[in-house]
Amino acid sequence: MEKHVECLELLAIGKDLPKDLATYAFRAMYTGEMPASCVGAFLMGLKTKGESAVEIAAGVTTALEEARIVGGLTGARIDTCGTGGDNTCSFNCSTAVALYLAALGHKVVKHGNRAVSSSCGSADAVESLGFTLVVEPELVAAELDKHNFVFLFAPNYHPAFKRIGPIRKELGVRSLFNLMGPLLNPARPTHQLLGVPTSRHVRLMGEVLALTGLSCGAVVHGAGGFDELTPFGPADVCWLRDGWIKSDRIDPADFGIPPHKPSDVVVSGRDEAVAVLREILAGKGNAAMRDMVALNLGCSLHLLEDGLSLKQGVDKARDAVASGIAARFFEDVLHA
Incomplete structure (x- = not known):
């Protein structure tokens, strides 16, 4: 057989x-x-x-064998992304978080694509802000040194997926590739904040991250059915550090964040999504969006900065978002 x-x-x-x-x-x-x-x-x-964790991990490791892997990177570097599939039409929270992290001095390797089911994909968002989408593997290290941020446009790094794409399209249903996408970053981040569309995926994807060698990360599913932490209620979380994983819950109320409604973070299309992202990076925008960015940014800082508690991370994040440091930082580096 x-x-x-x-x-x-x-x-x-x-x-x-x-x-x-x-x-x-x-x-x-x-x-x-x-x-x-x-x-x-x-x-x-x-x-x-x-899908089992072993099966998804096998899909990831073999996909990376065919990918255009980025070399020459050292030190801590993080990716913030979700698997999508939550059908929430929300603003580009993970992109805002990535840009704030870079403005705070952390190295961010953001892997993503154009919009498929969302209002505005991460690629659409960063392109609208003036970043280059097509960065060749050998130029990534220099781009990262310059901006603390580089966007890795998925189709440019995974040529083997061109063969599978038509089959996935014909199937017309979500498959494990939707779960695998955020795990295929060719810059191989050391840290990751990964959002998933359902609670049942939280522990599963934590196990996959452990099997594929991530040093430190968190898998989250937020209240309201979001693949991010949200200010709407408690989130399911799986922490990962050096091979061990731990299930947990995060309640925004514990950090003094008041409750908001899911409708407060919805955007209607690309133009509104980009406008909202610019506002958030400048410390403006509505309170629900600012609080949602602060929660996810605080979690990322907790992962990256030794000795920084989650509470301290969220406090630091709220101060950063209030200051609008990201808009000032990228105004300087993109026009230097």
């Missing part, structure tokens, strides 16, 4: 694939050795069964 057929047989009876078989199947899919019909069946088999 061919190995990819063996994979399909196991998935058909609801069995998780062992690491070696999962690795084989994903590698065959990326290289084109697996027939297109089997690729569709394989993805649907995983979705129907429910």
Whole structure:
């Protein structure tokens, strides 16, 4: 029996694939050795069964074998992103967080794409602010040194996905690739704040991050069904540090953040999303959006800065957002 057929047989009876078989199947899919019909069946088999951490990790590690990996980077560097799929049409919170982190002196390697289901994708947002989207791997280190921030446009780094894209489009349903996207950063961040669309994905993706070698991170699912921390109520969290993981809850009320409504952070399209992002970076915008950025920024600072408690991180973040330091910082570096 061919190995990819063996994979399909196991998935058909609801069995998780062992690491070696999962690795084989994903590698065959990326290289084109697996027939297109089997690729569709394989993805649907995983979705129907429910993907395991080992299977997702195998998908990530084999995808990175085919990616244009960025070299020459040292020291701590973070990515802030969500898997999407929460259908909330919210503003670009994770992009605002990334830019504030850079303004505060941290190195940020933001991996993302244009909008698919959201009002404005991270690529659309940073392009509108004046950043370059197509940065070749050998130029990333210099760009990061210059700005503390570099945007890695996913299609430029994952050529193997061009082969799979049409099959995913024909399937027309979300698959594990939507979960894998934020884990495929070619700059291999040491730290990550990862948002997921449901509570059941929190622990699962924490396990995947541990299996794929991340040093320190947090997987979050926020109140209101968001793939970010939100000021609407408690969030489910999975902390990761040096291979161990811990489930937790974060309540914004513990940090003095008043409750807001999900409708307070909705934007209607790209133009509004970009306008709102500019306001937030300048310390303006509505209170719900500022508080949402502060929560996620504070969590990121807690991950990056040794000895900084989560409470201290959120306090520091609220001061940074109130000051509008990000707008001033990027006005200087983009026009230097």
